[in-house]
Amino acid sequence: MGALSIRNVRKSYGSQDILKGINIEVEDGEFLIMVGPSGCGKSTLLSMIAGLDSVTSGEIYIGGRMVNHLSPKDRDIAMVFQSYALYPSMTARQNISFGLDIRRVPKAERDQIVERVAQTLQIQHLLDRKPAQLSGGQRQRVAMGRAIARNPILFLFDEPLSNLDAKLRVEMRTEIKLLHRRVGKTIVYVTHDQVEAMTLGDKIAVMRAGEVMQFGTPRQVYDDPANLFVAGFMGSPSMNFIPSEIVTLGGGIGLRMVSDGVTQVLPLNGAEAKLKTYLGKEVIVGLRPEKLTHKVDALCGMPHIHVIQSLVHVAEPTGPDTLLLVRINGKDVVCRVHPDHARAHGENIELMLDFSKVAYFDPQTELRIA
Template sequence: MGALSIRNVKKSYGDTHILKGINLEIDKGQFLILVGPSGCGKSTLLNMIAGLDDISAGEILIGDRVVNHLSPKDRDIAMVFQSYALYPNMTVRKNIAFGLEIHKVPRAEQEQIIARVAKTLQIEHLLDRKPQQLSGGQRQRVAMGRALARDPALFLFDEPLSNLDAKLRVEMRSEIKLLHQRLGTTIVYVTHDQIEAMTLGDRIAVMKDGEVKQFGTPQQIYDEPANLYVAGFIGSPAMNFIPCRLEQEQGCAVVRLDSAGTVQPLRLGRLSDSQRGLLGREVILGLRPEQLTDPGSAHNERPGLQALDARVEIAEPTGPDTLVTISINGVKAVARCHPQAVARPGEAMRLLIDPGKALLFDPVSENRLV
């Protein structure tokens, strides 16, 4: 039995279907990310796990208990909100202790728990301050401390870092990651930020329009996206999508790339059964920017790298690398290159493609061809 099981969960308001049959399961100690754009249903699902919203159909189990009809206080969960939800008239100490008092934890034990939590989050010096005397990052630590004090079966985070500035968001992301590694807590975390999803989660559920489009490890979702939506949502810069005609040569899949006025074949490996059905038709070639790079930055020990001559249209330095915009088959594509290897806009430049990492998608179903 997993720490959390979501079985065919649906949510509807009249004829409007918000969640369309969600199935997810995680084990104790795992970190689940629900990621997707605004309106995809991720916060609705989190509220249903917490008991803040009713379920239209399906079951939610926390441990071995079906919790559909249990109140939030009886679900053994703790929630950290985007808005921190701290009591402004209470000190940090009292905010952390609030849930303990509700559950009638003895005062001496409360003090031990507060001391432990404050030390874990490095907020011992803030215990006698009130929320208005704290920075955004400090308030977020207090909100996390109030959740940790409860030691629940499940922690729920609802976009907890979205109100922080970029630098503090990175710092707090690292703290949450370290906290999870140190304590082994079970976490469900909602975000629209795919960088947060990739860096924090053991498992990621990518959501769109009330459905889970893919559920897997961060690396699985990055390397083997199930469809065009997941491939384009996860990764920064986004994956390049290049329209091509699928051909074969000696049993291998081949597409042709037109760049800088030259058409060059790209050989992709053995033709699969799903690819065979689309021979002679248009497919979408998916290439991540790091798989389209200058020869010096390419993994030259990898066999089968293929050259592509291109013309630089835009060069965008980012510090450690430069993003180069080129045109392939009439669409813009981004290559990730070493700053010193980049030609000037308007000049020709040779790039290398790793065909072993290239993906093909069916433009009709939008599914990856495996």
């Protein structure tokens, strides 16, 4: 059994269901991300793993041990909070050693652990300061030090980077990743930031309204979203959803795409079988912005590449690439184009649609068709 196993866990306050049957398995040493918009229940689930919130039904196992009725201190976990939650009247050193002190670790050993942790996090020079004398990033380090010092089998992180400014957040993200590699312990990490989720996680659980919408590796979640929600939530700028009608094309079926009055029917590559029942109906075509780019002659003619003409409505240079807004089937569609090939607004551009990673969704059920 893995480090953490969540089995059919539910949480309700009165008649209101906060979590509706969560199942997650995490292997030893894995980095699990729970991501979702606010109110999806991810923080509640984390509190339940920590033992700060009760479980309505279902079981939580940590290291193979059922912990439903254990108090937080007996679960062998450590937690890092969004607000850092450092003890204000203690120095950084006392903050880090408090948990050890409570567990009656001898003083000499305690000092040794604090020293080692401080070295790992490079906070030796801060040990005698009070939290109020530390900057946000430094407080975050001390809070992580407090967690590491206890050497638990499971680390819980509750949106630890959301109080930091953008630059520091990227730095700390890398550090958390390095730390995970060095410590090698299982981490459960809650965030609402899909970039953090993609960069840090070994496994991602995308949650909405108390349900896990998809559970998988970052690649699976990004390339093979199970439904419209996951497809739209992961990735920035988010995936384009183009409603298109399935029409007959030659002997088979194709997608009707209308851009600025020009109608084109694009063949479906290998998805005909699953889309046949939708003939004459609309499906939602999910295409990531990076799959809509300027025409590259060398790639044209490959079966999954299609070229359409479009009028640029808005051009937004971001530096590495320029985002162009075009209209297809009445929807605004974002294309990611190399700046050298970008066009200004009002001009026409030949766009290359790469259907190799295309996803089709049912507009009613919002589930993936193919």
